[in-house]
Amino acid sequence: MVRGWAVLGGALFIIGQQTLDGGPEEGGVIGLLTSPYWWTVPLGLVLVGLIGFGFAALAWRMTTYAVGDETVHLRRGVVFKQQRHARLDRLQAVDVRQPLVARLFGLSELKLEVAGGSDSGIAIGYLRDADASELRNELLARAAGLKSTTPAPVREEHETAGAPDHAGPGADAPAADAPVTAAPEAPEQPVLEVPMGRLIVSLLRTSVTIFFALFIAGLIVTVVVTGTPQVVFAVIAPFIGIGGYLFNRFSTEFAFRVAISADGIRLRHGLLETRAQTIPPGRVQAVSITQGLLWRGRDWWRVQVNVAGYAADAASGTSNVLLPVGTRDEALTVLSLVLPDLGVDDPRAVLEAGLSGDSRTPGPFTGSPRDAVWVDPIGWQRQGFAVTGRALLLRSGRLYRILTVVPHERTQSLGIAAGPLQRRLGLASFEVHSTPGPVSPGVHHLAAADAAELLEEQAARARSARAQAGPERWMEGPR
Structure with a gap:
C-alpha cells in the first residue's frame, strides 16, 4: 500500500494536468469524459492501480x-x-x-x-x-x-x-x-529543540522569502495595470518553485530536536515525513556555522555538516542539517557534540573570533594581507584561518558569515589555487577537500607564503591525527 499508491497518484496527476490544459473543443480528458466513452477513464485508472499495486506486492515478496x-x-x-x-x-x-x-x-x-x-x-x-x-x-x-x-x-x-x-x-x-x-x-540526553515560532520567523528573514514577497507584489501590480490576469499562468512555475522550497524547509525542519547518546548524535524532525537520524561518533567530516545578514539582529546561526553517507542528499541538504536555526550558544553547543575538545585552553574565545571577528580583532586567526582588497573589497578582512590541537578553523564572509571547522583526522586532501590577479598580488586560496555536502572548507586570498606553509603543516597534522584516531567501531578499545 505504501509503495503502490505512487503509481496511481502519478496517473491522477497526469489526468488532472490534461484536464486543465484541454477542453471539450480541443478533445483532452474533458472531451473524453463528456463522450460516450467516459467509462474508459475510470477503467484506465483501475488498470493502472492494479498494475502499480501488483508490482509493489511482488517486489515486497521478493525483498529479504x-x-x-x-x-x-x-x-x-x-x-x-x-x-x-x-x-x-x-x-x-x-x-x-x-x-x-x-x-x-x-x-x-x-x-x-x-x-x-x-x-x-x-x-x-x-x-x-x-x-x-x-x-x-x-x-x-x-x-x-x-x-x-x-x-x-x-x-x-x-x-x-x-x-x-x-x-x-x-x-x-x-x-x-x-x-x-x-x-x-542506548539512553539519550536531550540537548535542545527548535521552537516552531523561531523556525517560521527565520524563514521569513531569508532572502528567498523577501524575493518571493517582491515577486508576488510585482505580479499583483502587473495584473492591475495591464488588466490581464492570464499573466499569472505564465509565471506559475517559478511561483510554485519558490513556494515549494520554503514549504520544504519548514516541513523538513519542523519540530527539530537534538539529543546525544552512546550511539552518537540523534536528530528528529519532520512534519509530513518524520525522520530520526543517528550519526555515530567520529563520522562528521566538516562543520559549518553560518549566519545571514537578516539573522544578525537576533544573532541566529545555522549548523550544517558533511557526512560521507549523505552524499546523495548533498544537493537538497535535508540530511546534513545539525541545527536549522539557533542562538550562538546553541550553535556552539551543537558543535561541541561533534568536537568535544577543540584542543585549546579557551575554545570560546577562538570560536567567537571565528564567528564575528575580522582582521581588526585580536585573536589566533591569520588573515589576508591588505593587497587582498583589490580582489575582495568587501570581505577580505573576514578571510582567515586558525589551527588548534584538534581542528582547522576557516572563516569568511562579510555579509554572509561562515565559520568552517574540519577535524584534523577528517582532512581528505588539500589544495592551493591562484588566479592571474592573485599571483600578481602575491595571494593564493587554500582549500580542504571534503566529502560531498553543503560544507565547502576553504579560505581565499591569503598571502601565498601563508597558504603554502598551511598546506605543508596541515598535511602533517592530518597524518598524525589519523594515526592516533580511535577505531571505526567506537566502543572497542585501542588495539
Missing part, C-alpha cells in the same frame, strides 16, 4: 535482508535481481524515515548510510515501527563493536519479526532457528 556481525545484506528485485552488502564498520549514519502514507500504516523505512558513492546506502523498508527501532539498535550496537550473544536471523520484509528466511544470502547469515536477543536502545 540479513544481519551478520560484520555485514548487512539486502536482496531484492523482480525482473533484475540485486544483492547488496554494507559493512557495519563503515557505517556513517542510520536513519528511520516515515513518509506520510507509511505513518498511516505504522511503518518505517530504515536506511543505512555507508562511506562510498552516491548509491552506497541500503534502505530496508517498510518495517513495523517497533521492528525498525529494534533493528536500528542492533545495527548501531554491532557497528560500535558490541558482539551480540545470539545471532540475528535472516528476515523477509513481509514477515513478522523473527520469522526466518531459510535462503539467506552469504555465509555471514546465521542459522534460521537461532533465538533473537534484542539490543537495548
Whole structure:
C-alpha cells in the first residue's frame, strides 16, 4: 500500500494536468469524459492501480535482508535481481524515515548510510515501527563493536519479526532457528529543540522569502495595470518553485530536536515525513556555522555538516542539517557534540573570533594581507584561518558569515589555487577537500607564503591525527 499508491497518484496527476490544459473543443480528458466513452477513464485508472499495486506486492515478496556481525545484506528485485552488502564498520549514519502514507500504516523505512558513492546506502523498508527501532539498535550496537550473544536471523520484509528466511544470502547469515536477543536502545540526553515560532520567523528573514514577497507584489501590480490576469499562468512555475522550497524547509525542519547518546548524535524532525537520524561518533567530516545578514539582529546561526553517507542528499541538504536555526550558544553547543575538545585552553574565545571577528580583532586567526582588497573589497578582512590541537578553523564572509571547522583526522586532501590577479598580488586560496555536502572548507586570498606553509603543516597534522584516531567501531578499545 505504501509503495503502490505512487503509481496511481502519478496517473491522477497526469489526468488532472490534461484536464486543465484541454477542453471539450480541443478533445483532452474533458472531451473524453463528456463522450460516450467516459467509462474508459475510470477503467484506465483501475488498470493502472492494479498494475502499480501488483508490482509493489511482488517486489515486497521478493525483498529479504540479513544481519551478520560484520555485514548487512539486502536482496531484492523482480525482473533484475540485486544483492547488496554494507559493512557495519563503515557505517556513517542510520536513519528511520516515515513518509506520510507509511505513518498511516505504522511503518518505517530504515536506511543505512555507508562511506562510498552516491548509491552506497541500503534502505530496508517498510518495517513495523517497533521492528525498525529494534533493528536500528542492533545495527548501531554491532557497528560500535558490541558482539551480540545470539545471532540475528535472516528476515523477509513481509514477515513478522523473527520469522526466518531459510535462503539467506552469504555465509555471514546465521542459522534460521537461532533465538533473537534484542539490543537495548542506548539512553539519550536531550540537548535542545527548535521552537516552531523561531523556525517560521527565520524563514521569513531569508532572502528567498523577501524575493518571493517582491515577486508576488510585482505580479499583483502587473495584473492591475495591464488588466490581464492570464499573466499569472505564465509565471506559475517559478511561483510554485519558490513556494515549494520554503514549504520544504519548514516541513523538513519542523519540530527539530537534538539529543546525544552512546550511539552518537540523534536528530528528529519532520512534519509530513518524520525522520530520526543517528550519526555515530567520529563520522562528521566538516562543520559549518553560518549566519545571514537578516539573522544578525537576533544573532541566529545555522549548523550544517558533511557526512560521507549523505552524499546523495548533498544537493537538497535535508540530511546534513545539525541545527536549522539557533542562538550562538546553541550553535556552539551543537558543535561541541561533534568536537568535544577543540584542543585549546579557551575554545570560546577562538570560536567567537571565528564567528564575528575580522582582521581588526585580536585573536589566533591569520588573515589576508591588505593587497587582498583589490580582489575582495568587501570581505577580505573576514578571510582567515586558525589551527588548534584538534581542528582547522576557516572563516569568511562579510555579509554572509561562515565559520568552517574540519577535524584534523577528517582532512581528505588539500589544495592551493591562484588566479592571474592573485599571483600578481602575491595571494593564493587554500582549500580542504571534503566529502560531498553543503560544507565547502576553504579560505581565499591569503598571502601565498601563508597558504603554502598551511598546506605543508596541515598535511602533517592530518597524518598524525589519523594515526592516533580511535577505531571505526567506537566502543572497542585501542588495539
